[in-house]
Amino acid sequence: MVRVFVRFMLFVRLMAMLSLLPMVVQAAVPLVNCGVPLTLAGPAQRIVTLNQQATEALVAIGAGQKVVGQAYQDDRPAARWAERYNAIPVMAEEYPNPESLLATAPDLLVAGFASAFSDWGVGARQRWLNYGTNSYLFESACAAQTVTLEGLYRDMTHLGQLTGHQQQATSWIAEQQQRLSQIRWPESQRKPKVLLWLRGYDLPYVAGCCGAGNLLIEQAGGINIAADLPKSWGHLSWETILSRQPDLILMVDSNWSSFSQKETFLSGALYARHLNVMSTGQRHPIAFSEVMAGVRLPDGIERAHHWFRAWQP
Structure with missing residues (x-):
């Protein structure tokens, strides 16, 4: 009887472990972004955003509390999330220097423009990978390609995966698809x-x-x-x-x-x-x-x- 009970408990523990496998595998699957691989053991916890575009994207999917620093503000944030956006420390008017960035011990850098990872930005992505810091660049900033809404939706999906906010990212995408589906141009009216x-x-x-x-x-x-x-x-x-x-x-x-x-x-x-x-x-x-x-x-x-x-x- 004891032996049966022990086997039953081992079975329960095994099933519990197996139920966690999809989460572990999903977190460990490498994501290739603009030709650079990213592999995080789990959701990023200390993120630095290098452009306003990136900051607002993370705030929009509820990951703003994981952003320990932001840089390069281009205009006023959207009123609907201004309070959360303004609560994130601003590290620099433009791009922060690599030393101050290293001091924040980030596990993920997110940028909207390729200039963020140039010599006059914070340096090449491979350099940060050597430091043990992953980075993500919006698809629109990759090598020359036509910008599409589908590309934006992929960015949001990936940011959701990298931060553990997949559900919020999926909801955001569905909301925008619904909004934009309402925009139609009358065939009888000349386009400006x-x-x-x-x-x-x-x-x-x-x-x-x-x-x-x-x-x-x-x-x-x-x-x-x-x-x-x-x-x-x-x-x-x-x-x-x-x-x-x-x-x-x-x-x-x-x-x-x-x-x-x-x-x-x-x-x-x-x-x-x-x-x-x-x-x-x-x-x-x-x-x-x-x-x-x-x-x-x-x-x-x-x-x-x-x-x-x-x-x-």
């Missing part, structure tokens, strides 16, 4: 020609063919007048812009190139008087974080769609 102006003045830096800016314009129902630029963002002369006469200009409002700065420039530029949007008033501010491939891109798409629908040909 749109310029998305990021920065630069005498030679504007604008959304080209393949990045999040172009994705925003197309998803919102517009036509990007700079879609022939063979890159995500690039320079377009004012002469070309005048020849294409955008129906609307979306002006990115950031900490380093504000909407008001762009308005001031246009008010003093002699050629600007020939832009139709100067008389129609179709110049609109849009946050930097809403035109990047992050969690606020759906906000930007909704906002742009509202302006596009209100525009009258």
